[in-house]
Amino acid sequence: MTGTELGFELDGEPIAFRAGQSVGAALVASGRLSWRTTRVEGRPRGIFCGIGICFDCLVVVDGRPNQRACLVAARDGMRVATQTGTGWTP
Amino acid sequence: MSRVVVVGAGIVGASCAYYAARAEWDVVVVERAQVASGTTSRGEGNLLVSDKGAGPELDLMRLSRRLWLELGDELGRDALELDEKGGLVVASTAAGLAALTAFAEGQRRAGVVADAVGDLGSVEPHIADGLAGGMFYPEDLQVQPVLAAQTLLDAAGARGAELVRGAEVLGFAAGAGADRRVGRPLGLALADGSTLEADAVVNAAGPWAGLLGDGLTAPVPVLPRRGFVLVTEPVGPMVRHKVYAADYVAAVASGEAGLQTSCVVEGTRGGTVLIGASRERVGFDDTLDPVVVRRLASAACAVFPFLREVSLLRTYRGFRPYCPDHLPVIGPDPRVPGLVHAVGHEGAGIGLAPATGHLVTAMISGALRSRRDPHSPDILDGVDARAFAPERFAAAALP
Numbered sequence: 001m002t003g004t005e006l007g008f009e010l011d012g013e014p015i016a017f018r019a020g021q022s023v024g025a026a027l028v029a030s031g032r033l034s035w036r037t038t039r040v041e042g043r044p045r046g047i048f049c050g051i052g053i054c055f056d057c058l059v060v061v062d063g064r065p066n067q068r069a070c071l072v073a074a075r076d077g078m079r080v081a082t083q084t085g086t087g088w089t090p
Numbered sequence: 091m092s093r094v095v096v097v098g099a100g101i102v103g104a105s106c107a108y109y110a111a112r113a114e115w116d117v118v119v120v121e122r123a124q125v126a127s128g129t130t131s132r133g134e135g136n137l138l139v140s141d142k143g144a145g146p147e148l149d150l151m152r153l154s155r156r157l158w159l160e161l162g163d164e165l166g167r168d169a170l171e172l173d174e175k176g177g178l179v180v181a182s183t184a185a186g187l188a189a190l191t192a193f194a195e196g197q198r199r200a201g202v203v204a205d206a207v208g209d210l211g212s213v214e215p216h217i218a219d220g221l222a223g224g225m226f227y228p229e230d231l232q233v234q235p236v237l238a239a240q241t242l243l244d245a246a247g248a249r250g251a252e253l254v255r256g257a258e259v260l261g262f263a264a265g266a267g268a269d270r271r272v273g274r275p276l277g278l279a280l281a282d283g284s285t286l287e288a289d290a291v292v293n294a295a296g297p298w299a300g301l302l303g304d305g306l307t308a309p310v311p312v313l314p315r316r317g318f319v320l321v322t323e324p325v326g327p328m329v330r331h332k333v334y335a336a337d338y339v340a341a342v343a344s345g346e347a348g349l350q351t352s353c354v355v356e357g358t359r360g361g362t363v364l365i366g367a368s369r370e371r372v373g374f375d376d377t378l379d380p381v382v383v384r385r386l387a388s389a390a391c392a393v394f395p396f397l398r399e400v401s402l403l404r405t406y407r408g409f410r411p412y413c414p415d416h417l418p419v420i421g422p423d424p425r426v427p428g429l430v431h432a433v434g435h436e437g438a439g440i441g442l443a444p445a446t447g448h449l450v451t452a453m454i455s456g457a458l459r460s461r462r463d464p465h466s467p468d469i470l471d472g473v474d475a476r477a478f479a480p481e482r483f484a485a486a487a488l489p
Contacts, residue, residue, distance in 0.1 A: 039360075066323040066401065086324040086361050088325040088326055088328070
């Protein structure tokens with residue numbers, strides 16, 4: 001497999017990915033282990049189960065919070081943001 | 091010390107165990123599966139006075155509310171996640187508001203605090219515009235039911251109560267059923283072939299109480315009534331109270347077997363929003379029905395428009411213990427001396443659990459409607475226990 005020019009942004013930083021990769025896989029491949037903090041104690045979270053069950057790896061995708069990075073397919077040009085709290089602002 | 095066997099480790103069984111242990115009974119709780127694994131884990135944990143009209147169930151709930159607050163003091167509010175969140179009932183039409191206002195007037199005469207709310211947005215900032223009005227009930231509470239059941243059982247355990255999980259009561263042991271005289275121990279047959287002796291037995295089997303009643307030659311007309319709850323992603327404190335549509339009260343009171351839905355929305359400590367409520371009598375069929383999910387979601391979005399942009403994480407469903415006259419069955423069985431029912435609370439079992447445990451303990455101890463003492467009183471702490479007596483089904487369902 002060879003790399004391509006595909007990429008998305010995480011908080012403005014470019015992240016390269018291969019076609020078919022999930023956002024979570026691309027983030028792990030970029031060397032990142034956590035990209036969310038927990039709601040109550042602000043602890044770091046990233047991929048835990050990797051199969052959509054645990055809801056640990058949440059990110060904000062194109063403005064929509066609580067998306068599971070392990071399930072969202074990476075798309076060229078998408079804007080991903082790390083999530084703090086619930087991701088929603090009352 | 092006399093032994094009471096409580097069948098069922100849901101919130102009602104746990105409460106009965108707690109109050110009986112406090113009254114120095116030797117308590118054994120027998121649970122077929124796990125603590126709170128049935129109806130207790132399938133609801134929302136509401137302790138509502140708001141949905142009860144003046145009458146015996148409201149009296150029972152007002153006693154239970156006082157007992158929940160006492161339990162909060164004794165066992166710690168965090169150990170129950172006891173929250174004085176208050177309930178807001180909303181009406182979408184002028185006619186609905188008039189009916190709600192009349193309903194609340196009757197409740198006020200029975201001692202309930204109900205405050206008319208003109209500006210709903212002042213109570214719930216994210217509620218839809220254009221609703222006719224509502225009624226705020228500051229006395230409505232919430233607990234986390236699974237946590238509360240475990241906490242009550244732990245507290246009973248600290249007073250010597252024993253919990254036996256994975257054990258099923260089938261009925262009376264051979265020979266023990268034939269001669270059930272007052273004062274003789276009851277022999278319960280368990281599924282593993284063993285026998286458990288008891289001076290008193292409490293049927294706290296929730297929606298399975300009818301089946302247990304059959305096994306104990308003491309049928310009670312309790313049937314399962316299925317309900318769904320939807321769980322959203324965490325959104326934080328967007329919904330501050332329990333908020334429900336005024337037609338919920340009518341749906342609860344309906345005896346209709348077919349699907350009834352009404353809008354019930356509330357936030358949780360974890361930040362998720364819970365959306366209910368559906369009612370249908372389909373036996374113990376727990377198939378996920380997308381029609382119910384769609385109806386509940388759409389009604390909730392009409393009351394809280396921000397929910398249109400919020401995803402569901404999951405749904406869960408379970409069975410309420412339904413009784414045809416919508417009152418719980420709490421009292422000594424007239425056919426089997428020593429057997430007390432604590433069943434049929436439908437959707438109100440979490441709220442009514444402490445009062446149920448308190449009454450049942452008084453009953454087995456002879457302080458209230460005891461078969462051992464026919465001269466014992468009928469009324470305890472403002473509750474007339476006759477309204478809940480199994481004898482009320484004498485003509486219909488009791489042989």
